[in-house]
Amino acid sequence: MQNGFPSVDHRKTRRLLALFQVVxxxxxxxxxxxxxxxxVGQHTRFLEMAENNHQRTLALRAPRGVVFDRAGRxxxxxxYSLNISLVREQVEDLDRSIRLLALVTGIDEQAVRDVVDRxxxxxxxxxxxxxxxxxxxxxxxxxxxKLELPGVVVEQIPTRYYPTGTLAAHSFGYVxxxxxxxxxxxxxxxxxxxxxxxxxxxxxxxNNLLMGADGTRHVVVNSVGREIETIGEAVxxxxxxxxxxxxxxxxxxxxxxxxxxxxxxxxxxxxxxSGDVLSLVSLPxxxxxxxxxxxxHNTWNNLNTNKLNPLQNRALQGRYSPGSTFKLVxxxxxxxxxxxxxxxxxxxxxxxxxxxxxxxxxxxxxxxAMDEAIEKSCNTYFYTLGSxxxxxxxxxxxxxxxxxxxxxxxLPHEVQGLMPxxxxxxxxxxxxxxxxxxxxxSIGQGQVSVTPISLAVxxxxxxxxxxxxxxxxxKAVNDGSGWIPxxxxxxxxxxxxxxxxxxxxxxxxxxxxxxxxxGRRGRILGRDVMGKTGTAQVISLRGREAVGETDLDLRDxxxxxxxxxxxxxxxxxxxxxxxxxxxxxxxxVARHVMETYFAKQEGRLLPTLPLPSRPPxxxxxxxxxxx
Amino acid sequence: xxxxxxxIYIDWALLAAIVLLSVIGLVMIFSATYDPTxxxxxxxxxxxxxxxxIGLVALAVCLTIDYRVLAxxxxxxxxxxxxxxxxxxxxxxxxxxxxxxxxxxPVNLQPSExxxxxxxxxxxxxxxxxxxxxRTVSDWxxxxxxxxxxxxxxxxxxxxGTAVTLLPACLAIMVFAGLxxxxxxxxxxxxxxxxxxxWAYGLEDYQRTRIAxxxxxxxxxxxxxxxxxxxxxxxxxxGLTGRGFLQGTQSQYNFLPVAHNDFIFSVLAEEQGxxxxxxxxxxxxxxxxxxxxxxxxAKDRTGTYLxxxxxxxxxxxxxxxxxxxxGLVPVKGLTLPLISYGGxxxxxxxxxxxxxxxxxxxxxTN
Numbered sequence: 001m002q003n004g005f006p007s008v009d010h011r012k013t014r015r016l017l018a019l020f021q022v023v024x025x026x027x028x029x030x031x032x033x034x035x036x037x038x039x040v041g042q043h044t045r046f047l048e049m050a051e052n053n054h055q056r057t058l059a060l061r062a063p064r065g066v067v068f069d070r071a072g073r074x075x076x077x078x079x080y081s082l083n084i085s086l087v088r089e090q091v092e093d094l095d096r097s098i099r100l101l102a103l104v105t106g107i108d109e110q111a112v113r114d115v116v117d118r119x120x121x122x123x124x125x126x127x128x129x130x131x132x133x134x135x136x137x138x139x140x141x142x143x144x145x146k147l148e149l150p151g152v153v154v155e156q157i158p159t160r161y162y163p164t165g166t167l168a169a170h171s172f173g174y175v176x177x178x179x180x181x182x183x184x185x186x187x188x189x190x191x192x193x194x195x196x197x198x199x200x201x202x203x204x205x206x207n208n209l210l211m212g213a214d215g216t217r218h219v220v221v222n223s224v225g226r227e228i229e230t231i232g233e234a235v236x237x238x239x240x241x242x243x244x245x246x247x248x249x250x251x252x253x254x255x256x257x258x259x260x261x262x263x264x265x266x267x268x269x270x271x272x273x274s275g276d277v278l279s280l281v282s283l284p285x286x287x288x289x290x291x292x293x294x295x296x297h298n299t300w301n302n303l304n305t306n307k308l309n310p311l312q313n314r315a316l317q318g319r320y321s322p323g324s325t326f327k328l329v330x331x332x333x334x335x336x337x338x339x340x341x342x343x344x345x346x347x348x349x350x351x352x353x354x355x356x357x358x359x360x361x362x363x364x365x366x367x368x369a370m371d372e373a374i375e376k377s378c379n380t381y382f383y384t385l386g387s388x389x390x391x392x393x394x395x396x397x398x399x400x401x402x403x404x405x406x407x408x409x410x411l412p413h414e415v416q417g418l419m420p421x422x423x424x425x426x427x428x429x430x431x432x433x434x435x436x437x438x439x440x441x442s443i444g445q446g447q448v449s450v451t452p453i454s455l456a457v458x459x460x461x462x463x464x465x466x467x468x469x470x471x472x473x474x475k476a477v478n479d480g481s482g483w484i485p486x487x488x489x490x491x492x493x494x495x496x497x498x499x500x501x502x503x504x505x506x507x508x509x510x511x512x513x514x515x516x517x518x519g520r521r522g523r524i525l526g527r528d529v530m531g532k533t534g535t536a537q538v539i540s541l542r543g544r545e546a547v548g549e550t551d552l553d554l555r556d557x558x559x560x561x562x563x564x565x566x567x568x569x570x571x572x573x574x575x576x577x578x579x580x581x582x583x584x585x586x587x588x589v590a591r592h593v594m595e596t597y598f599a600k601q602e603g604r605l606l607p608t609l610p611l612p613s614r615p616p617x618x619x620x621x622x623x624x625x626x627x
Numbered sequence: 628x629x630x631x632x633x634x635i636y637i638d639w640a641l642l643a644a645i646v647l648l649s650v651i652g653l654v655m656i657f658s659a660t661y662d663p664t665x666x667x668x669x670x671x672x673x674x675x676x677x678x679x680x681i682g683l684v685a686l687a688v689c690l691t692i693d694y695r696v697l698a699x700x701x702x703x704x705x706x707x708x709x710x711x712x713x714x715x716x717x718x719x720x721x722x723x724x725x726x727x728x729x730x731x732x733p734v735n736l737q738p739s740e741x742x743x744x745x746x747x748x749x750x751x752x753x754x755x756x757x758x759x760x761x762r763t764v765s766d767w768x769x770x771x772x773x774x775x776x777x778x779x780x781x782x783x784x785x786x787x788g789t790a791v792t793l794l795p796a797c798l799a800i801m802v803f804a805g806l807x808x809x810x811x812x813x814x815x816x817x818x819x820x821x822x823x824x825x826w827a828y829g830l831e832d833y834q835r836t837r838i839a840x841x842x843x844x845x846x847x848x849x850x851x852x853x854x855x856x857x858x859x860x861x862x863x864x865x866g867l868t869g870r871g872f873l874q875g876t877q878s879q880y881n882f883l884p885v886a887h888n889d890f891i892f893s894v895l896a897e898e899q900g901x902x903x904x905x906x907x908x909x910x911x912x913x914x915x916x917x918x919x920x921x922x923x924x925a926k927d928r929t930g931t932y933l934x935x936x937x938x939x940x941x942x943x944x945x946x947x948x949x950x951x952x953x954g955l956v957p958v959k960g961l962t963l964p965l966i967s968y969g970g971x972x973x974x975x976x977x978x979x980x981x982x983x984x985x986x987x988x989x990x991x992t993n
Contacts, residue, residue, distance in 0.1 A: 017919055
């Protein structure tokens, strides 16, 4: 027994073994406590982490509602665009992936890096859109290097599409990712970063109808993010379809006529009975398709710094003096306030003295009655009416016709014009109103300023005999269960005009176009067009001398307000021709619109215009290629 | 050497516990390699089944030959081991930058897995031979030299994890052979002192990354710390009763790397819950304590030292792996003996138990 135990040695061994066993048992006890702590104590927390690990909720973007014109023609729709996105969770070497992706798609590496940086706080499993609306060639080159580009995916998403390009851009507006400010608003529930919302036009005012509801897909993914199965899906709900009161043909006719005339400007064409907006133009326009995919920096800068300000909707946001178009409000005020009757005559000797100052007329009209005064736009006649009325009476009737008021159109960001009054003067300048100021106001100068749409409302009110209609663009809504017409927006006010007031007014406006007046270029045989021209001074004579040589365009603007036919007006509106210098130069635009309207009504071939002799560069500033 | 009556002394309870753990291992390997998308099980399952069968035969062989005969030939085995390790280092199959396997047609042999048993046999024999309990310094140095050679060879593969498992076995035998615990403490102090030097010069980059990520796993959740976090999630999401066989989302959707190997216990914890953990750890504790009992009743010091050596390595590896499964220690390529996938590992482990049963069985023989 050479290897046998000496007894002392044996006892020591047994003690060591016992120690060994106790230590191991203790270690196992500690392990069990640890596992108990993880598996029972912190089970809820770890289970949640496990769920988050393998379950993903992916957003499915809902297509926005299609927009139709009043005849059912598609104005705004959706197309599917391809995006190249990056899922960081599946990327091992982000830096390398970015470099390779930029190389393969031929875009700037720094741009890719910026996009990724901007989204660094978003969950790593959510795809970050790197390039929007990629070409098929780019898709092919990315797909070909799929193995080298893990986590790079091609997504197909519905994208807003405006098939008519710049047409009616300001009415449609545009869409874009929701801004942080919008997110902070209280009614933004259910919206999150990256949601596409309307940012202007009907896209904005009817965003709630158009937006629909994004869907979600609940999927199980494995550790490399590959989808194993779908365990739940909420199908995206397409936005509601809406029908606008706009008439595509009239809209196009208006813009075509503008292009031929070569002016920037605005036009609003209404149905004077209902307030339906048949055409609404602001030029130059932008191409809303440029926004649909997220506008790029250069285009956005160009739109914002452009001197012609294409983003501004002149029809609602431009404020100009009404010039002679204001005279029809003066006529109504005088007749209704009883300071003059239709036969009231004034002898025009090239102007007149009021409150110690001489006010000029363009020429010597001799003795004129009210209808002739309107026809010839005789300043002396309306100065005289202004001396018989006080400013608050004028204000009352201007307001009844919508001047200095918001029209209430269903578009965002409408700007209010200004119709002065004694109260206004007191509040604004702390001074009383001087009667001499009323004389300037009576020919639409001085403090009065109007937006084109308010002049369109004025003309519609004049045409329909005193009902101040509310312009509206939304005609009907289809939530999927059929079209439901939207009731006409109630008029803002109804003035009970005496029949002879309307009669005189209509006769005078008819004579402007059909006799010796300034609106002859708006005449259409057999249509009894009514109209009135006006000139909006950009700067006063004295101001012009003070400015001297300047790059600014200081030429006056031209107005033409119109309605037809005289006995039962069906169409009314305004054309505002920027820097046209004369109102009569705006009249041909109105005539083409009305001709188109009547041709369409009678089912005749629509009138055509000769092509503009020079390229209408002011028509569109942000032209993008239509995809 | 072959005596029929010896078989009544076989520790059937220990053997049953060992086989039960191996079966649990098979079931867990099935789950960990199951692919829910294709409804198929990995080839690892059948390979492990074969390895288990071979291992049981090897166990029987190790049981049958008197351990004293084996001890007498321990230097021969040592020579074979060194030869195989050297061969591996030169001609081994290179996988992932490491040469750990010798290719043998359809199967691979991992010689380092057998090093622990051979070392236990060699050191047990070596220290049992000295007549007195008194040791000279040269005894410790010589014992150390025996260890250093295979340690360096394995560490050079490189497979530091497996190399390190040699140490507890050798230290345990030395302690039982009379190495003073005070001396061990001195070694520990020395280790702490040279740790910075090792950190700077002795470790590969990937080893440094592993240790760094252990200290702060959230620093790099997609890199090395990822495994630790995922291991904790896997274990914690199991709850009391587990998520059910093949129902663990962490293991089924591959959130754990090498789930059938390093992290097999995490899979068990996820799918079988705390109750499964309790049962399995209970079996392990039983196996270890019962085996150490064989050391107590052993006929001679060779037997005692052999059992202690084998068990120290086994216990160290089991405890380390279970701790790692809960994300509590740095991830090392250390398998859970009996349960983790690995043919060489299970065969070597079963051979080790063959020797332990051998020692116990022959406690009355001369």
